Amino acid sequence: MAFHKINVTVNHEPEQMVVPSNMTLMQMLRESLALTGTKNGCSAGECGACTVLLNGEPVNSCMVLAAECDGANIITVEGLARDKQLDPVQDALIQAGGVQCGFCTPGILISSRALLNRNPSPTEEEIREALVGNLCRCTGYVRIIESVKKAADMKPHQT
């Protein structure tokens, strides 16, 4: 097995990692960095529970090889809150009651943040579209969609 040395920024901290070539970004985050907020629901790019921001874009981290992330900037759910202050998408999700079992929640929050970064005031249609890859079996999505609308109205903060 070949190993690769990579430099990445994870949640605003620089990290130097040595990763085997078959290791996924999800495994690197969960296993090597113990950032277990990113969830594994399928390991096949089908559920969105493992969504992280890779250079600002939401990706299924189970479908990305860690070795390909050299130089990348990665944000996981653990990196959304800054100085104990929740990101508006987190605050809004609590307020809207969009959390049940919570297993889809990290992926949902990352996709919501990515949407608001590229489109600060999305329509209902655009929100539904942006979340289509994040499966949630508990909530029926209503409150999640509501929360993104709410977050869009809140004062943005720096991520």
Add this chain to the structure above:
Amino acid sequence: MAEPKIQNSSPVGESTPRIDAREKVTGAAIYTDDLQFGNALLYARIKRSPHPHALIKKTDVARAKALPGVKAVVTGEDFPGYIGLYLQDRYIFCRDRARYVGDPVAGVAAVSEEIAQKALDLIEVQYEALEPVLDPEAGIRPDAPLLHPDLGKYVVAGFIYPKAGTNISNHFKLRKGNVEEAWDKCAAVIERSYRIPHIQHVPIEPHIAIAKVDERGEVTMWTSSQSPFAQRNLIAQSLGISQSEMRVISPAVGGGFGGKAGVSMESLAVAIATKVKGHPVKLRLTREEEFFTAFVRQGLSAHFKMGCDKNGKLLAMENCFYWDGGAYTEYGVNIARAAGYSCTGPYEVPNVKGDSYCVYTNHPVGGPMRGFGMPEMHAGLEQCMDELAAQIGMDAVEFRKLNCLKTDSILATGGKIHPIGLEECIQKAANAVDWGRKSPASAPNKRRGKGIAAMWKAPAMPPNAGSSAWVELAEDGKVNVGIGGQDIGQGAFTISAQMAAATLGVPYEWVRVAAPVDTRYSPYEWQTVASRLTWSMGNAIVNAAKDVRKQILDLVAEAWDESPDELDIVNGVVISYKSEKETPLKNLVIYGLPNPDGRGWKGGPVIGRGNFMPKDVTGLDAETGQGEHGVVHYTTGAQAVELEVDLDTGRIEILKGVAAFDVGKAINPELVKAQMEGGLVQGISSALLEHLQLKDGFPKNANLVDYRIATSSDIPREMQSIIVEVAQDDGPWGARGIGEHSMVPTIPAIANAIFDAVGIRLEGPPFTAEKIYLAMLDAGIVK
């Protein structure tokens, strides 16, 4: 008497924020797969039967054992004990016979998942393929191959009736009045059959268990579980150890829906761990395995006959259900029972003949899923109600209101129903979709329709399913609540804190729930199933909190030389209405209060306990299903939808979905509504999209691309949840459950709306665009 300075504001009935929300949105919440076990951790994989039905002739594990990195290989030979909840009909690993594609035949523990997987290929199993049973109605024929020749010898619960020498693992009978004589008196009679396919729970977190056995043979298991106590009961029993030698710890659960109740894959991890003492062994199902090797929702073949008089009064029903129970029906037998005693739906019917058969098939193991047989059963029943109403010339809502159970109505099982708000639910759901008014379609190629369906469901459980709780006053005056019930997303921890706070007289924010549930420290709870926690565990929490309150008031009364009747706890302060003295709760544990005579102190930790067991449940007669009080209660309600059918594609769009349920009392209204929304969407998903395809016993779509569940783009434009509150006499503040009910009437409500739109009915869900289009073609609606 002095006026109380502060008013107690009870958090019960308030939509307090979820107790676990912050940890869940920050990624801090710990789920089973997030636990760290260090280098001693081994990984397990399971060798599974490739045949739906086969005898196992020979198993050779020598080559697998020799693979470097493999630490243990086990087979059925190592574990002779049976296991099962209501019927002990399975081994942990197959011994002589495999009964479904995926049946575990061997297990491997190795230093990595890759090596464990490689080892599976080195295990050689010789099978002799047998003819499979692939349909429940075929399975009951006398010449059908027998799946369980030993059925007559299995240990079984007293209220389950297996028929030795057949594939019938339970036959529930309901007999009331005389249906034969009633048909002649009917002005309208209809007869219909439906098939409901297998579906799966699809929790976003797949099943996972890590088990470790120490040198003394004591077992610890970490697992995502709805049933830590039932799992330890059943697994310990199967391995021949006692309950206290096993400990089950269950961190946050990433969705359950029934699939993580009872025992499915957890025993595999424990069994393998017994061979590698000291090593934690992790078994995590792949998404593919999740689809067909844990539990699935049983398939159903249902036949209904029902009739009413000229005024629309139901006179008779004759309903027969054949449940496709799968390879093992240890849990499923009770689904057949529940559907049997509930087979009339929430209606008063004087003459009833009901038969519900649980049948072994060579399909995945059927188990509990949200609704426990009710969504499947109501799918047909509630379409029949519409058809019968039409035949007698009545409006579907009026017909339901006429026949539905009202307070003190006589049940088909005998006895009377408790106070019930079903009629109100039906009316409110109907009003919310503007029932009786046809609104224009949004485009010329679309047809619009409305549909409604009602439901009932009782907690299906043994008559002695118990709950317990402890409540502890901590040093800072705050409160810990210990429970063995699990928060699977429904909000059980949140309402536990609300109930404890309200009973005790402290702010909601002061209450912590002692999580994770850990059978060593948490008090006993039967299982987190049957929508029973708010009611059953809630009662236990109230009892425990009352106990603490009494201990505190007695203690303070003695120290102040007053009567406890003059004292109260308000916002965490003990006050006297008589002397106007007060002391905060935080004074009690560490400091205590001096005795009035100056000698000694009173105080220290205060711990209260409470439990609850259903009080007066009676059995149901084996031949007639009759009994005074067969279940603890029924939650009832209705859903209504408005939808559009696209004539060009057959695609259905749900425009509006309304749910109205009588929850007795909403302890936390927003959490109740969240259950109604989530259930409605899961119901829509099962109505329009879901079908676990089993071709000759082989699962064909065990992935999230080919088995689609509802996404954010599939939900109704508009949803409305209506809470009706007719108090449950033995519920805390009058509450009864709501978790499962919210997906029970969805399939028939949609089916009835499709009929209203385009005049077609299908044999069963999912109502895919293709099926709808073909049916419209058949009916000449499109060309």
